[in-house]
Amino acid sequence: MNRCSLAIWRAVPLVILATLIVFVSSGWSPRVEANSCVAAPPVKISGAFCGRVIDASGAIETAGELRVVDEDGATISHTSVNAKGDFTFPPLPAGTYRVMTTAPGFRDYVGSVRILRSGQTSCRKPATVALGIQSCEGGIGNNKPPHFHEPGW
Numbered sequence: 001m002n003r004c005s006l007a008i009w010r011a012v013p014l015v016i017l018a019t020l021i022v023f024v025s026s027g028w029s030p031r032v033e034a035n036s037c038v039a040a041p042p043v044k045i046s047g048a049f050c051g052r053v054i055d056a057s058g059a060i061e062t063a064g065e066l067r068v069v070d071e072d073g074a075t076i077s078h079t080s081v082n083a084k085g086d087f088t089f090p091p092l093p094a095g096t097y098r099v100m101t102t103a104p105g106f107r108d109y110v111g112s113v114r115i116l117r118s119g120q121t122s123c124r125k126p127a128t129v130a131l132g133i134q135s136c137e138g139g140i141g142n143n144k145p146p147h148f149h150e151p152g153w
Helices: 003-028
Strands: 043-045 050-054 065-069 075-080 086-088 095-101 109-115 127-130 139-141
Parallel strands (some): 109 139
Antiparallel strands (some): 050 086, 065 075, 065 095
């Protein structure tokens, strides 16, 4: 054998090994597939659950109602959104809940909240509730909406 043939035969196992590694790792790598999302953890609420409702573009949403629903699907409480897009729930029991909306044109499910203490009436940290049209859009954030003042109703 000449030197060139010997070098090729030495390189073949390395090429096979590299191809095998690429093939195997591509089959085991996690993939994001269409119509799949990872649910965000519940937003922790220490005072009353209050805040502002916006759409995916950031525009204030003033139509519809918000509902707090338990794991069995029973509505625990509901509230309307005012003309500024603001809302506040009456005192809620401690627990983890799904937040749903009746706002026309938006998905029903918004996100989840964990109420840390029962019966809180004071809004300590307003949340931003973003409504979505498609799967994986929207959610609840614990960042204070700009120019927010607790609704006085």
